[in-house]
Amino acid sequence: MGLYREVFATQRKLSRDIPDQLPHIEGGQVSLRIEQGKLLVEPDELKVDLAVLKRIMRELVGVMEKKSDKPMEEMETFVAEELEDEKKLSGTVDAFLERDEEEFSRLVGGYSLDPELLYMLLHISLAPFMWKNASALVRKADLDQVPQGKCPVCGDLxxxxxxxxxxxxxxxxxxxxxxxxxxxxxxxxxxxxxxxxxxxxxxxxxxxxxxxxxxxxxxxxxxxxxxxxxxxxxxxxxxxxxxxxxxxxxxxxxxxxxxxxxxxx
Ligand SMILES: [Zn+2]
Ligand SMILES: [Zn+2]
Structure with missing residues (x-):
């Protein structure tokens, strides 16, 4: 719980570094998408600034290291070297957002971090981008319009x-x-x-x-x-x-x- 609180505080703080964006769809489109079962933020509509993402990932790795009693050498290598490969990072982010499990596991396999840990790190690092993108749309939307088992905004469970x-x-x-x-x-x-x-x-x-x-x-x-x-x-x-x-x-x-x-x- 201590870890969660600290991660949440860090996410909130860093979300201020994410540039504000105009909603990518207009009012009428919002309810139409919900009616049609389409997401308000499709994976290719989320703009992720890789420089900001790297900064968020670095800080969150720091939070996890502080809370962990095990030495985390892979974390150091990951932050110092692997995170610099933006092409690979961008592909991994796309596979994560598109929920392409096969491609995601393939790309994640190329990092030294444990796949579960990397999944968690991406999840908590991308969430602030999603908040920023979704908040303006959610205010205009009636998300209860159609019973949806998955999030009507981003498609997660x-x-x-x-x-x-x-x-x-x-x-x-x-x-x-x-x-x-x-x-x-x-x-x-x-x-x-x-x-x-x-x-x-x-x-x-x-x-x-x-x-x-x-x-x-x-x-x-x-x-x-x-x-x-x-x-x-x-x-x-x-x-x-x-x-x-x-x-x-x-x-x-x-x-x-x-x-x-x-x-x-
Ligand atoms: Zn069931
Ligand atoms: Zn969602």
């Missing part, structure tokens, strides 16, 4: 969700860009089944404000919490995700798989 206290709407939050959107309570976000017989939830230690929804159709699960007293914009889901790691274990023990790849846990 939800990290988890919460029940909005004022109206009971189930709100999911994107693991990459942090956008939030409403999603039906009785539907699996991953396979969209509404078969009641396939959907159930479990909770631990009598605390039913934190639940795991299990789907027997696709065998995936999503965690949904109810904020206790906090306003929903103060409810930090990546922290709630870490605080509910015991629920991930409970779901995995029962043979279910997390719908979205984890970044910190």
């Amino acid at each position: 939800p990290i988890m969700g919460f029940l909005r206290p004022e109206d009971g709407l189930r709100v999911l939050e994107c693991s990459l860009c942090g956008s939030r959107w409403g999603f039906p309570r009785i539907m699996c976000p991953f396979c969209k089944t509404v078969e009641q017989g396939d959907l159930k939830y479990i909770f631990a230690d009598g605390d039913d404000s934190r639940r795991v929804y299990l789907c027997d159709k696709c065998k995936k699960y999503i965690k949904i919490s109810t904020p206790m007293g906090e306003k929903d914009d103060e409810f930090v889901l990546p922290l709630e995700d870490l605080a509910t790691a015991h629920l991930d274990l409970a779901a995995e023990e029962r043979g279910y798989e997390r719908g979205c790849r984890t970044v910190f846990s």
Whole structure:
């Protein structure tokens, strides 16, 4: 959790270095894209300034090194040498954003960092670019228009969700860009089944404000919490995700798989 807080503070600080951009689509296009199931920010529409990205990656590596008790020689090599190859970096970023897993693994294999670590580093370093790009569009958009299992803004999977206290709407939050959107309570976000017989939830230690929804159709699960007293914009889901790691274990023990790849846990 300490690592998460420091990463988040660093992301916030560095996002100020990312130049402001005019939205790449106009008002009418925003709802049209949502209706058609297209993303508000398609992978090729995200402008990533490599000089700024390298700066963000360097600082975040510094944060991770500080928090790690193991010596991290690969990190040093990565930052000092490998990060300088902008052509390779740019290809890796494109493969990440396009979710081209084959190309991504091929390129990541050419770095000395552990692939999981590099994935996490790219994820947390690209997120500020996505925030910057998405925020202007999200204000104009009705993201609840069509039930979407993936983020209507960037296409990433939800990290988890919460029940909005004022109206009971189930709100999911994107693991990459942090956008939030409403999603039906009785539907699996991953396979969209509404078969009641396939959907159930479990909770631990009598605390039913934190639940795991299990789907027997696709065998995936999503965690949904109810904020206790906090306003929903103060409810930090990546922290709630870490605080509910015991629920991930409970779901995995029962043979279910997390719908979205984890970044910190
Ligand atoms: Zn997103
Ligand atoms: Zn499902």
